Amino acid sequence: xxxxxxxxxxxxxxxxxxxxxxxxxxxxxxxxxxxxxxxxxxxxxxxxxxxxxxxxxxxxxxxxxxxxxxxxxxxxxxxxxxxxxxxxxxxxxxxxxxxxxxxxxxxxxxxxxxxxxxxxxxxxxxxxxxxxxxxxxxxxxxxxxxxxxxxxxxxxxxxxxxxxxxxxxxxxxxxxxxxxxxxxxxxxxxxxxxxxxxxxxxxxxxxxxxxxxxxxxxxxxxxxxxxxxxxxxxxxxxxxxx
Ligand code: DC
Numbered sequence: 001x002x003x004x005x006x007x008x009x010x011x012x013x014x015x016x017x018x019x020x021x022x023x024x025x026x027x028x029x030x031x032x033x034x035x036x037x038x039x040x041x042x043x044x045x046x047x048x049x050x051x052x053x054x055x056x057x058x059x060x061x062x063x064x065x066x067x068x069x070x071x072x073x074x075x076x077x078x079x080x081x082x083x084x085x086x087x088x089x090x091x092x093x094x095x096x097x098x099x100x101x102x103x104x105x106x107x108x109x110x111x112x113x114x115x116x117x118x119x120x121x122x123x124x125x126x127x128x129x130x131x132x133x134x135x136x137x138x139x140x141x142x143x144x145x146x147x148x149x150x151x152x153x154x155x156x157x158x159x160x161x162x163x164x165x166x167x168x169x170x171x172x173x174x175x176x177x178x179x180x181x182x183x184x185x186x187x188x189x190x191x192x193x194x195x196x197x198x199x200x201x202x203x204x205x206x207x208x209x210x211x212x213x214x215x216x217x218x219x220x221x222x223x224x225x226x227x228x229x230x231x232x233x234x235x236x237x238x239x240x241x242x
Pocket of ligand 1: 123
């Protein structure tokens with residue numbers, strides 16, 4: 001989709017797209033465990049759009065910083081890492097692998113140690129600038145379902161189809177706990193809950209691009225819904241607009 005128009009002006013950095021392409025961009029935001037990754041993936045498959053997991057990008061940056069042993073307060077070294085970052089997605093059938101340079105880090109970024117580090121790293125100005133730029137570049141390349149924390153508010157504020165998913169705390173903890181158990185992790189449910197609350201707090205209260213629904217996002221409570229039901233709800237919401 002090369003008809004996307006990108007214009008970056010001075011410090012305000014406005015980003016423009018043609019109205020036609022706005023309909024090919026779906027944003028899904030929400031907290032950990034709200035089901036957005038599963039839903040975004042299924043939705044992208046149904047619509048035949050690409051799926052962009054923006055959390056994976058922050059996780060990749062966190063992995064690079066963590067491996068380099070850089071203190072999270074050391075903004076100079078973090079800026080240096082960010083300048084040399086080479087993050088890319090390689091699509092394989094329905095799914096996408098994420099690469100840091102030549103290394104496939106798809107599994108490594110899912111290590112529990114990266115959960116909180118990614119949240120902390122994502123609050124750093126330089127990191128957000130670099131990752132946001134990359135996300136917009138990917139957004140300019142074709143129809144997309146973009147999933148994350150600030151897709152509808154900051155990265156693609158002009159998207160026509162914006163959704164914000166949420167679910168009760170207990171259900172979100174259950175989902176995350178089950179996910180960890182499936183991976184053979186012997187973590188307790190209490191610890192999962194504690195980490196999730198901490199991460200939500202960091203993501204929602206940071207100064208830059210905090211997690212919050214865009215004013216024009218449609219809210220979906222996924223507590224009692226299956227992923228397929230959420231996808232149906234989103235598709236209905238999209239039709240109402242087209
Ligand atoms: O969705 P996730 O758990 O993979 O995301 C990891 C962290 O990345 C999350 O705690 C906050 C950050 N993040 C962000 O700040 N903005 C996004 N658009 C996506 C993720």
